[in-house]
Amino acid sequence: MLSHFTVDCVIYTFHEAQLKILLTERNEYPYKGWWALPGFFVEKDEEMEDAVKRISYENTGLKDIYLEQLAAFAGVKRHPEGRILTVAYVALVRYENVKNKVKPVTSYMKQAKWYPINHLPDLAFDHREIIELSVEKLKKRLSYSLAPFELLPEKFTLTQLQQVYEALLGETLDKRNFRKKMNNLGYLKELDEFQTGVSYRAARLYKLDRRKFQKLVD
Numbered sequence: 179m180l181s182h183f184t185v186d187c188v189i190y191t192f193h194e195a196q197l198k199i200l201l202t203e204r205n206e207y208p209y210k211g212w213w214a215l216p217g218f219f220v221e222k223d224e225e226m227e228d229a230v231k232r233i234s235y236e237n238t239g240l241k242d243i244y245l246e247q248l249a250a251f252a253g254v255k256r257h258p259e260g261r262i263l264t265v266a267y268v269a270l271v272r273y274e275n276v277k278n279k280v281k282p283v284t285s286y287m288k289q290a291k292w293y294p295i296n297h298l299p300d301l302a303f304d305h306r307e308i309i310e311l312s313v314e315k316l317k318k319r320l321s322y323s324l325a326p327f328e329l330l331p332e333k334f335t336l337t338q339l340q341q342v343y344e345a346l347l348g349e350t351l352d353k354r355n356f357r358k359k360m361n362n363l364g365y366l367k368e369l370d371e372f373q374t375g376v377s378y379r380a381a382r383l384y385k386l387d388r389r390k391f392q393k394l395v396d
Contacts (some may be wrong), residue, residue, distance in 0.1 A: 183263040186217035186305065187234045188244060188312045191292065193273040195338075197345035198292040199309060200390055201299070202237050206286045208258045209302035213293075213295035215309070217264065218286065230267055238290050239281040245269045248312055255299075256304040266308045268315075270328040295345070322395045327386045335373060335381040336360065365390040 189200040203211045214239030220229040230245050245267035252263040280290045293299065295313065298306065316325055326342040340356050360366055367387045372380040 182219075183265065184217050184219050184235045185229050186215040186264050186266045186308060187230070187237065188215060188237065188248060188268045189240070189243070189245075189270050189271060190277065190316075190329065192275045192342050192345065193277075193292065195341045195345075196294045196296075197329075198273075198294050199215060199298070199344075200238060200280065200290055201301075202282060202290045203284070203288040204302060205288045212293075212302040213299045214302035214383075215305045216287070216290065218284075226265070234269075236266075236284040237282055237287050239279055239283055240271070240276055243269045243271055243276075248315065249309070251304060251308060252299070253304060264303075264308075266312070268312050269327070271362070272329065272331060272378055274331060292313050313346075313348075315393075317348075319345055324386075324388075331387055333369060333371065333383040335383060337381060339366075339384070363394065365394060381383055 186195050187200075191200070192199050200216060202216045204210055204212050204214050216234060216235045218237065220226070220233075221343070224232075234243065234245060235241055236312045244298070246269070248266040248268045250263055250265050251263060256262070256264070283292050295309070298309070301309075318364070319325065320343070326339060326346065329342055330338055336357055339360065340351055340353065343356070344351055367385045369383045369385060371383045373383065374380065
């Protein structure tokens, strides 16, 4: 038996120099044929942790992703059937880890697709509002959050790192100032490795020194 509240999953990745979000095409009313955040009703006897895992997997096909609670939404007009509360959760995933795994395993979603955050389709319910709040919170936490590094490969270039920051902030950053700031922070480890398989001059690769990052944040 289903409860009267739902879980919605806000899942981000970084691909083709863009911040992207995973949306699903609904196969049931209301909003049949509309794009929406992956989500569904929680069962009455289901623990929230179990519900989040089940709903994210059924809607996207993704397993073992860490979802952090964002907020609850309970507007009277957010659902055509009346006040139905939803609890939104956010995940940041590396594209290389999920690119061939996205596929709903339930009949109430037709398909799942990555959309650039700046080019979203019309969305069901209040899902645009949920996305906007999640982006705002990512921005506010950027100075002490691992978010940019959770979206990047383990080894990355400074250009890729700047692109992630620009995507999260929604603004263009000065290349020279950005690199100077990153180097001064001291938690980037320069590697004796360079990009491979690129048609342009290969850039040096870096890694995050998590211990130094945590020490700085503390």
